[in-house]
Amino acid sequence: MMDKEHIRNFCIIAHIDHGKSTLADRMLQLTGTISDREMMDQVLDSMDLEREKGVTIKASAVRMIYQAKNGESYELNLIDTPGHVDFSYEVSRALMACEGALLVVDATQGIEAQTLANLYLALDADLVIVPVINKIDLPSARVDEVAEDIHNLLGIEPEKILRISAKEGINVDQVLETVVKEIPPPKGDLDAPLQALIFDSHYDSYKGVVAYVRVMDGKVNPTDMLRMMSTNVDIRPVEIGVFSPDMRPVKELQAGDVGYIATGLKTVSECRVGDTITTIVRPAEKPLPGFRHPKPMVFAGIYPVEGEDYEDLKEALEKLQLNDASLVFEPEKSQALNFGFRCGFLGLFHMEIIQERLEREYDLDIVVTAPSVEYEVVLNSGEVIRIDSPAQLPDESQIAEIREPWMILQIITPVDYYGTVMELVKKRRGIFKEQEYPAPTRVQLTFEIPLSELIVDFFDELKSRTRGYASMDYHFADYRPGNLTKLEVLVGGEPVDALATIVHRDNAYHKGQALVSKLKELIPRQLFDVAIQASASGRIISRANVKALRKDVLAKCYGGDITRKKKLLEKQKRGKRRMKMVGNVEIPQEAFMAILRLEED
Template sequence: MSDELKNIRNFCIIAHIDHGKSTLADRLLEYTGALSEREMTDQFLDQMDLERERGITIKAKAVRLTYQARDGHVYQLNLIDTPGHVDFAYEVSRSLAACEGALLVIDAVQGIEAQTLANTYLALENNLTIIPVINKIDLPNANPIKVKEEIEEIIGLDAAEAVLVSAKLGTGTEEVLEHIVKIIPPPKGNKGASLKALIFDSHYDSYKGVVVYVRVIDGYLEKGQRIKMMSSQVEHEVAEVGVFRPTMQIGQKLSAGEVGFMAAGIKNIGEIQVGDTITTVINPAHEPLPGYRKVTPMVYCGLYPADAGDYADLKNALEKLQLNDASMVFEAETSEALGFGFRCGFLGLLHKEIIQERLEREYKLNLITTAPSVVYRVTVNSGQEYYIENPAKLPPPGKYIKLEEPYVLATILVPQEFIGAVMELCQERRGEFKNMEHLGNKRPMLSYKIPLSEIIYDFFDQLKSRTKGYASLDYELTGYEESNLVKLNILINNEPVDALSYIVHKDKAYFRGRQLVEKLRSLIPRQLFDIPVQASIGNKIIARETIKAKRKDVLAKCYGGDITRKRKLLEKQREGKKRMKQLGNIEIPQEAFMAVLKIEEK
């Protein structure tokens, strides 16, 4: 092995949400002097405000740390931060593929959870050396001994190697660094071979274009090289390479084993696919690195400007967001009810919420979103197959012969006493029981096959509330299966509202239809006339409610000359109206379009 590689360690930190991954990363940065305390804002790696608020790392980042170990040598440590949510599982897997080792952070109180396991399996698939790190040992009810047992029994790792830390207090940080140096193997790789660099993330910089995060596996990357992306075959000339320390520092080259960034004046982030391999145009590699797949959105919804005049702004904002996030897709669509807008695809509901919040917060857009939908597969009478991302586009009954929906395999880790509650929930959601394993002493793991559409509504919230927050969930897509599905139409004031229609299992259609019209009745403000709200399947009305006309709306009080108060009150009510969508002469509040999500079970 060359000397250059001997002192490099590439690692990532994996954890269940809230187990303290980002805090530990901060401590490592601080300890190695990558950030002075003055520069430290808490959790440097989570740069977006939104990420910090939600405590979720959305995009992976890579930081180079310099550490002088107890053995006297100076090591180059590349820390690759990974997203911590099931929506971003593929991004996680590519980040892992860029490493040789992983710190598996486990909360000393909570113990092992579903994502701990899912991430561990991912790490093992990528042949990573895992160092268990038991965090939050400062908490009064911390139980590191129990967690160590779990590590041995459930994961099968040697818990003797586990490091006990309190990332919050900074205890054990040096131990972690020593373990990284001692236990994680240095990268292998042949600097002399053809270039193979793994893309594991990217972001858009208005000066440099797309900044591509890479792990060089073989060969080297340097300024001036003609390179090409092996999946898309797009060619570019490298403008600069460098590393994050944690701010960008331009360097000479990135060699086999190293992690850093590359910029090539790339304007379209769509050309840069996570998991793709970069090679040189001259003397290219024969085979790309394994594991590449194109990420496809799982959840779609309509995004419409509340004010039709904001359409161009919304388009602009979506384009800008897409610069940084190629996993979000969008295309223009038109709704009879909502006018011009976009159908947008996301990796999952969290991803959708993040994008939606950014649009509203950073771009000050007032949005109407339709209920999220999965992608259905429909086979029409001619035998042709279509994918339907918008329930309104489903052909009427009789025009198709088969309707299929995506299924997932859901893995739920739950304490013994909540098994009944979880099974009940899964059954309500059309889940098919697959397996129950007991991990460790009393940590049952349930596997269910469930339609994705049942997961994307409030499944996770329900799971948490029915298990007092103890259950954890992970899922992966397994494929399409035929289901007895129907399209539920909603009519307001006798007019069908396309943006409210949705696809539901036939057994639940009546129940859901009735709930939905009840919910809509409570959400839509009374107007100056009666409004019927109906649910139908085909031409058959299955539920009906009436929103009674408002007959009195006066402000009698005089407020002793306080006209401002009166005006403010009117303005406030007026503002409320602005957030509504005008359908004919009816005002429908934004929440109504999400009503389907807010229906409580039973």
């Protein structure tokens, strides 16, 4: 076993696409952990989706043995963290498992909101920060400018900041040297009762749930009986080991080590991220701090396009849940879409990933309804109920007030786009709180904004208004009463539950009108007139008709008496009336997505 003084546990924090995975690849190559033959881009990103979107979705860990220039050997444990705002709880647990963090900033982009959010998490966890400027080989790199920004933020002298190109391998060896010199070795008492932090987990069909752990105190052997402290589940490990980068069994993990414990458990929900593992014989007094259940923030209905795929969809969601405990779902029935599931996600990005994985990995055709958030409804009786679907909203006469979730939103943008960002947030009912200037040309704006305004198209609009330069980060603030109402859509006189939304009363008329106009274009013409109506607060606020397709019954009358024509038209009219009574309007998938893309004027 390596002496504790020669262990370094660190992670890399960076914004999406700032070169975190590429830097990890170079380190694996330099330390000989992976031979050139096995090398491919983004080794630690094993999912196709991660490679395509250029973002780490699942955290992973890897152990490297590094020969330092002083002749000593060091064990470096790199814990790779997810880079997206939806996964900030997972990031905070991964940071707990480290003593230091490499802060990677793109020389062409500068400091982004996500970097700052994760940097504050790292500073809260008392980590040693080693700043690194990446992509210095690009012609558009602004190295000195970015170094000055980091100096203003952290107080580190610009000349001491490492300047590298992970892609070209320039100066990556200096990063490893700095990690050894700057980041302290782990603390921890070998003789204390076992405390191991779970910072991630995945499901393996042979070994059950594999918990990624950092041993804080004590040691763990493959023969120990172990207990999860928050769920009180007892296990005997199938095996314990380290990642280098594939799973390698070892005889023992000691305080300071990062490795895995294969638990043999069947569901990830029994082995939660942030939980503490201890031994049954000599348990720790209390679990490590900071554990909480990740709470879904965004909800949407997922339905199979073909009714017979329902069982396949259920099976696919169960399999995804094995690896992702934050995904929750329950069966739901809709008049328009039949049987499906109501799913809860950490955020929009999480929802997009689940949707793509269902379509790709399980080859399913699915309809996803417009996302909504969880509201608190206070009834006249004083009872408080939580609803995550507009269909569950009780009758207006029973409601005292509706509360909606508000978020604290931070946006970092070049100063040039200050006005357009302000306008966007104001249009979405945001409240301006404060501003700071992390660099002379960039401004950090803090707002409070309802989550329901954030989840629909906000990020896309922010990017297009700022030419892609702005970045954002958000976290939950509280529930606040709002002047809200349910906006319903009736097609042919029948309410379509999947098209219902909860909106602010001031916007109901505007949104209802826009939705009706949009649906008029999308719903195909039938052989009879179809009325599309929007209703809010018990009254119709907008209506449009989809004109009927007509067969030219007069084609054979090329002259003759007018009464013959009238008789034929009358007969056609009677037929249309009868058809309308039995007619069924097919609503295409685009109509359900129309709610998402309502352009606000």
